[in-house]
Amino acid sequence: MANTLTDLASQISNTAKAINDFLVADGHPQPSFDVNAPSAFPTAPEEILNARRQLLDASQAITELLTGPAEYLRWLSCRHHDMSTLHWIYHFKIAEAVPLDRAVTFAEIAKARGVDEDYLKRILRYAMTNRIFREPEAGLVAHTSVSALLVRSKSLNDWVGYTCEETYPSSAKLVEAYEKYGASQKPNEAAYSVAFNTDKPMFVHLAEFPERERRFANTMIEMTSTDGYGVHHLVNGYKWEDIGKATVVDVGGSTGHACIAIAEQKAPDATFIIQDLPTVVEQGKKALPEGLKPRFSFQEHDFFTPQPVTADIYLLRFILHDHPDAISQQIVKNLVPAMKKGSRLIINDGVLAEPNTLPKIEERISRYITKLRDNTLS
Numbered sequence: 001m002a003n004t005l006t007d008l009a010s011q012i013s014n015t016a017k018a019i020n021d022f023l024v025a026d027g028h029p030q031p032s033f034d035v036n037a038p039s040a041f042p043t044a045p046e047e048i049l050n051a052r053r054q055l056l057d058a059s060q061a062i063t064e065l066l067t068g069p070a071e072y073l074r075w076l077s078c079r080h081h082d083m084s085t086l087h088w089i090y091h092f093k094i095a096e097a098v099p100l101d102r103a104v105t106f107a108e109i110a111k112a113r114g115v116d117e118d119y120l121k122r123i124l125r126y127a128m129t130n131r132i133f134r135e136p137e138a139g140l141v142a143h144t145s146v147s148a149l150l151v152r153s154k155s156l157n158d159w160v161g162y163t164c165e166e167t168y169p170s171s172a173k174l175v176e177a178y179e180k181y182g183a184s185q186k187p188n189e190a191a192y193s194v195a196f197n198t199d200k201p202m203f204v205h206l207a208e209f210p211e212r213e214r215r216f217a218n219t220m221i222e223m224t225s226t227d228g229y230g231v232h233h234l235v236n237g238y239k240w241e242d243i244g245k246a247t248v249v250d251v252g253g254s255t256g257h258a259c260i261a262i263a264e265q266k267a268p269d270a271t272f273i274i275q276d277l278p279t280v281v282e283q284g285k286k287a288l289p290e291g292l293k294p295r296f297s298f299q300e301h302d303f304f305t306p307q308p309v310t311a312d313i314y315l316l317r318f319i320l321h322d323h324p325d326a327i328s329q330q331i332v333k334n335l336v337p338a339m340k341k342g343s344r345l346i347i348n349d350g351v352l353a354e355p356n357t358l359p360k361i362e363e364r365i366s367r368y369i370t371k372l373r374d375n376t377l378s
């Protein structure tokens, strides 16, 4: 792998050219933080996606190399300001006070949201260094494509809320939780337990706060918009078109978004039972598209107890990574008594690559799953 400045620079130049040629040839706009810029890189052939990965990796490497280890470590340890300012913006609904089509003064935003103008200015000017809002003229605030998503995308706003208000405070308690529980595998002995002063597992505790539970369910939907966790991997990774009139049970299926995609795109005759905790089930029933009602039902079921439904297919999507091996085995064992001859179990989950086999950016994202477990689940 290239590791000198000139090697990295030429890798950056070559991959940038390949990407630019693709964007121009296919009529896509240049990447930009303009408020109306596309919110994601366009669909592209595999070689362009690879060039993008290489470019991201090389540009991160060159930035970090040039920053130098001491400076890099100093500022790495200050990144909590990124989260705390984002949290402040989320909590006081600042994005909603900025129109999408024009700039407004700090004073107008402060008045609309009932916050102190100077405080707001300090928070926003820091956030602007992360491309969240911009100051087109001194004293005026306008949206960027990033801050605009806090208004335009309800599920991305919920993702930000969940990370700022559940995982961020839990992360800050990682050391305290380890001091208290060591490497406990119990779901109620996690950093979340310390942060929220509870002896209940996260999902049980969340159920006491319907708005936070709803936000978590929406975060799961938003997750399917990401590269690696897209529901298209599940939809295209199995021959759903061959299952005919099968019954599919989605265990811990949240509000049913994965099975909705399967039902709409690949399995027009199958029926689906979405199982989850009681309040999530209620949300799922409310959000189900009208046309799917004859083929969908929602059922309260705790996957730590025996499965009540005999079905052709059981789906465990993004369930097992939340739990240590012994508990995951129990979740799977609970399915066995309900299974009939020919029943299938489909597991769709994150798999960790060997260390150093992915670009650093991708390896870090894939390891979020392990952090999720340490922080919030066990």
Ligand SMILES: C[S@@+](CC[C@H](N)C(=O)[O-])C[C@H]1O[C@@H](n2cnc3c(N)ncnc32)[C@H](O)[C@@H]1O
Pocket: 203, 220, 221, 251, 252, 253, 254, 255, 258, 275, 276, 277, 280, 301, 302, 303, 304, 316, 317, 318, 319, 322
């Ligand atoms: C990480 S989410 C995955 C959701 C969904 N399968 C998906 O792919 O988006 C875990 C889900 O398990 C549900 N859950 C947690 N504990 C549960 C339990 N004991 N029984 C049933 N569902 C549970 C949560 O409410 C949540 O919807």
